[in-house]
Amino acid sequence: MTVFEDEVVAGIARIEAPAGPSPLEQEVVGLFDQFQDRLLRYLLSMGVAAADAEEIVQEVFLALFQHLRRGKSRRNLRAWVFQVAHNLGLKQLSRMRRTKQTLVEPEGLELERRLADRAPNPEDRLAANQRQEHLLGVLRAMPEQDQRCLSLRAEGLTYREIAQVLGISLSGVSLSLGRSLSRLARADKG
Amino acid sequence: MQYQESHVSDQDLALLADGELDPGRTPEVAAHLAQCWFCRARKQDIENAIVDFVRVHREMLDGRLPPPAPMRAMLKARLAQIAETNRGWWPWPMLQTWCYAGAALLVVVLAGTFWSYWRENPSRASARRPVPVSFPEPSLTPGAVATVNKDLICGTPRPKNRAVPASLRRQVFEEYGIPSAEPRAYEVDYLITPALGGADDIRNLWPQSSTAAVWNARVKDALEDRLHDLVCEGDLDLKTAQRDIASDWIAAYKKYFLTDQPVAVAR
Numbered sequence: 001m002t003v004f005e006d007e008v009v010a011g012i013a014r015i016e017a018p019a020g021p022s023p024l025e026q027e028v029v030g031l032f033d034q035f036q037d038r039l040l041r042y043l044l045s046m047g048v049a050a051a052d053a054e055e056i057v058q059e060v061f062l063a064l065f066q067h068l069r070r071g072k073s074r075r076n077l078r079a080w081v082f083q084v085a086h087n088l089g090l091k092q093l094s095r096m097r098r099t100k101q102t103l104v105e106p107e108g109l110e111l112e113r114r115l116a117d118r119a120p121n122p123e124d125r126l127a128a129n130q131r132q133e134h135l136l137g138v139l140r141a142m143p144e145q146d147q148r149c150l151s152l153r154a155e156g157l158t159y160r161e162i163a164q165v166l167g168i169s170l171s172g173v174s175l176s177l178g179r180s181l182s183r184l185a186r187a188d189k190g
Numbered sequence: 191m192q193y194q195e196s197h198v199s200d201q202d203l204a205l206l207a208d209g210e211l212d213p214g215r216t217p218e219v220a221a222h223l224a225q226c227w228f229c230r231a232r233k234q235d236i237e238n239a240i241v242d243f244v245r246v247h248r249e250m251l252d253g254r255l256p257p258p259a260p261m262r263a264m265l266k267a268r269l270a271q272i273a274e275t276n277r278g279w280w281p282w283p284m285l286q287t288w289c290y291a292g293a294a295l296l297v298v299v300l301a302g303t304f305w306s307y308w309r310e311n312p313s314r315a316s317a318r319r320p321v322p323v324s325f326p327e328p329s330l331t332p333g334a335v336a337t338v339n340k341d342l343i344c345g346t347p348r349p350k351n352r353a354v355p356a357s358l359r360r361q362v363f364e365e366y367g368i369p370s371a372e373p374r375a376y377e378v379d380y381l382i383t384p385a386l387g388g389a390d391d392i393r394n395l396w397p398q399s400s401t402a403a404v405w406n407a408r409v410k411d412a413l414e415d416r417l418h419d420l421v422c423e424g425d426l427d428l429k430t431a432q433r434d435i436a437s438d439w440i441a442a443y444k445k446y447f448l449t450d451q452p453v454a455v456a457r
Contacts, residue, residue, distance in 0.1 A: 037258070179201075187239075
């Protein structure tokens with residue numbers, strides 16, 4: 001938090017700059033800045049509720065802090081944070097299913113409404129809506145693993161990283177993405 | 191059909207579009223594409239599909255992302271707490287483990303005792319829970335400011351109160367002894383609004399009852415607007431405004447609206 005002045009308002013807590021966070025804390029916060037949006041988007045696309053996704057992202061970076069403090073591997077931290085988020089997301093989804101809570105529809109109606117108001121005029125909007133709805137329909141019909149491969153790829157992960165996050169083989173990832181992209185390409189033309 | 195089989199597969203086209211095709215195969219596929227319009231069109235379709243997917247993916251999800259600053263502040267606070275807790279407190283790991291085990295046992299015994307007490311005296315136990323209605327608990331929510339610089343407050347468009355992240359909301363409910371509160375019954379509100387320099391900090395947040403009939407959130411919003419106007423028009427010192435709203439917002443309302451009851455607030 002930025003501190004603008006050094007005067008203190010009597011009786012009110014003054015938020016000071018953190019008293020010397022360690023280099024490791026700074027590094028973890030830097031990684032948080034870099035990845036939080038991508039992780040949140042991925043968790044939301046899995047169907048995790050927004051409030052739970054926020055909590056999971058916090059847990060991911062607390063776990064990363066402990067991981068690095070213990071001197072464990074720093075190799076490919078991007079894949080590491082996505083993997084931890086993915087596993088925590090799966091746990092949360094299974095907890096929600098057990099307690100019979102309503103799963104958040106990853107591509108829900110509210111989102112479709114948001115998409116609706118982008119195009120400049122009613123005709124374009126209608127055409128854009130129809131196209132996007134068609135695309136959403138195709139996406140929803142895909143197996144969960146294909147959807148997750150696509151989301152992770154859209155968040156910038158390489159095939160090898162996606163394989164690590166989802167715990168599948170590299171050829172499994174390329175097969176999944178090849179299949180999904182050709183389906184989407186057909187949907188685009190249709 | 192034999193002609194069809196000589197084309198590049200969808201999987202290879204996707205790998206090529208993604209730069210993930212095996213370097214050994216790339217020249218062969220590139221040579222085929224150079225002479226095959228059909229495969230080039232298919233590759234273009236795949237690239238278009240990628241563009242469309244990314245657009246839909248972003249548009250669907252970006253609007254649901256929470257503001258980053260409170261999440262970041264929360265993470266920093268939690269990291270600092272962990273770092274402090276774990277800072278070389280005990281030199282002998284084994285002894286430390288035993289100590290933790292002892293503490294855990296003590297917690298279990300105390301929890302058991304409390305549970306028995308609660309079962310025998312449920313009304314007394316629940317009566318101790320503070321249920322805030324219109325006024326924050328000063329020891330938990332004294333107010334916290336990020337700035338006392340009037341130019342920053344008045345020089346930019348007035349910020350709306352940011353959404354409080356769910357994890358921070360839960361922490362506020364826990365602090366106030368209402369961990370299982372119905373979220374719709376309370377609005378986790380800034381005591382000193384960010385428009386008056388209030389900070390994204392748990393010391394500046396409290397669960398304001400949504401059901402309060404008189405001194406409710408809309409009345410407090412009106413006070414915040416009034417104070418902001420007074421400060422920016424030079425009629426009130428920013429620090430005084432912050433102090434007044436933090437120490438007793440209802441008294442501040444009466445003071446700045448010259449009334450003992452809220453005036454009608456348009457919805």
